[in-house]
Amino acid sequence: MTQPRKPRFPRLLVTGGAGFIGSCFVRDVLARRDGTRITVLDKLTYAGNRANLAPVESDPEQAARLRFVVGDIADPAAVGPLVAEADAVVNFAAESHVDRSILEPVDFLRTDVLGVHVLLEACREEQQRARAGERSAAPRLLQVSTDEVYGSVETGESREDDRLEPRSPYSAAKAAGELLVRSYFVTYAMDVVVTRGSNTYGPYHHPEKLIPLFVTNAIDDQQLPLYGDGLQRRDWLYVADHAGAIGHVLEHGRAGEIYNVRGGNERSNREVVTALLDRLGKPWSLVRTVADRPGHDRRYAMDGTKLAALGWKNKTAFEAGLAATVDWYSENEAWWRPIKSGEWETYYRRQYGARLAGSRDAG
Numbered sequence: 001m002t003q004p005r006k007p008r009f010p011r012l013l014v015t016g017g018a019g020f021i022g023s024c025f026v027r028d029v030l031a032r033r034d035g036t037r038i039t040v041l042d043k044l045t046y047a048g049n050r051a052n053l054a055p056v057e058s059d060p061e062q063a064a065r066l067r068f069v070v071g072d073i074a075d076p077a078a079v080g081p082l083v084a085e086a087d088a089v090v091n092f093a094a095e096s097h098v099d100r101s102i103l104e105p106v107d108f109l110r111t112d113v114l115g116v117h118v119l120l121e122a123c124r125e126e127q128q129r130a131r132a133g134e135r136s137a138a139p140r141l142l143q144v145s146t147d148e149v150y151g152s153v154e155t156g157e158s159r160e161d162d163r164l165e166p167r168s169p170y171s172a173a174k175a176a177g178e179l180l181v182r183s184y185f186v187t188y189a190m191d192v193v194v195t196r197g198s199n200t201y202g203p204y205h206h207p208e209k210l211i212p213l214f215v216t217n218a219i220d221d222q223q224l225p226l227y228g229d230g231l232q233r234r235d236w237l238y239v240a241d242h243a244g245a246i247g248h249v250l251e252h253g254r255a256g257e258i259y260n261v262r263g264g265n266e267r268s269n270r271e272v273v274t275a276l277l278d279r280l281g282k283p284w285s286l287v288r289t290v291a292d293r294p295g296h297d298r299r300y301a302m303d304g305t306k307l308a309a310l311g312w313k314n315k316t317a318f319e320a321g322l323a324a325t326v327d328w329y330s331e332n333e334a335w336w337r338p339i340k341s342g343e344w345e346t347y348y349r350r351q352y353g354a355r356l357a358g359s360r361d362a363g
């Protein structure tokens with residue numbers, strides 16, 4: 001049997017590791033069984049869910065290499081000691097839903113901007129300790145950012161050095177977070193890297209987002225609220241590919257660099273909804289045209305040459321990934337039904353109540 005390769009960063013701090021992409025990263029890294037130890041720091045907001053780490057917690061060898069800390073990345077007292085023990089920090093923690101950022105932006109600034117600053121300061125402290133010979137090297141920080149920082153891309157594909165033109169409170173906060181990261185590279189020569197991922201989908205995705213919302217609503221024969229004409233375009237990236245690309249950049253990326261993580265699966269929202277309904281065997285008549293998202297970005301698309309040159313290639317075709325995702329939601333009602341209750345109902349009424357009341361046939 002071949003032994004797993006020795007990890008470059010044996011002790012990882014994964015912030016936001018109970019969320020959708022962060023938990024996939026944690027599950028996949030621990031499943032390599034290469035000795036990597038992970039501390040997850042997660043505030044367990046409405047989007048965080050320890051059940052996302054259940055596969056790890058039920059495997060004694062993996063569970064022994066996971067420590068879970070409930071805490072806020074914007075709290076220096078929580079962050080400092082954990083960064084002090086880490087060889088690298090991977091920051092997934094964020095408020096991540098555009099629609100919620102339109103309803104209430106303030107939490108986005110606190111976590112996606114100030115939280116990043118707290119992480120950077122903790123890493124800077126460790127850099128000073130490394131320079132004083134108190135640890136062997138400063139921790140590397142990987143900031144998980146998004147293609148939304150480029151704004152709406154009507155034609156062509158965004159490259160890493162394109163202008164940032166965020167258009168929602170969410171994407172503006174994410175842009176601010178990654179610009180802070182860049183400033184710490186320029187000013188303090190810190191070991192930082194940034195990834196910009198495209199629209200991610202897969203198991204354990206919170207049902208507030210398009211694919212899981214529509215799949216779970218359709219399972220219950222509920223209406224599917226499609227914004228505007230539904231011809232907005234996104235580039236879909238399977239969650240294990242996104243998490244894998246982040247791991248690849250963590251290991252091989254050059255300090256101070258930014259890497260686009262594209263899916264290579266550009267589809268209109270109507271195409272995505274048609275495909276998921278086909279898989280479920282549910283009718284298009286569930287789809288309702290509702291009032292559009294204010295400032296709705298029409299299209300995202302990124303050039304992936306730089307990450308490909310670093311040696312990364314996605315593994316999952318959209319059709320296979322979507323089928324696996326739809327089937328996962330059909331088979332895991334025990335995961336999503338509790339999320340779609342309580343607080344969720346208030347959110348859903350606020351977000352969709354008036355929209356659905358004024359909706360029309362989606363044609």
Ligand code: NAD
Binds near residue numbers: 017047110206
């Ligand atoms: P998510 O909303 O599913 O998870 C976010 C996690 O962060 C949750 O576990 C939450 O509890 C935690 N968290 C929130 N605020 C925190 C705080 N102050 N301190 C500690 N933990 C906190 O998000 P996701 O979809 O998994 O996205 C992860 C990262 O990837 C985010 O930074 C997001 O901007 C970025 N991203 C997401 C996508 C996508 O399509 N989902 C695409 C590109 C980039």
Ligand code: DAU
Binds near residue numbers: 147198200208213293
């Ligand atoms: O592009 C990367 C981004 O992808 C990430 O940075 C964000 O964290 C992530 O949430 C996602 O943002 P989007 O706004 O693109 O994802 P969302 O699933 O909310 O919407 C996808 C598309 O579907 C978008 O055009 C809006 C539309 N939509 C969404 C919802 C929730 C609808 O038509 N109806 C809906 O109810």
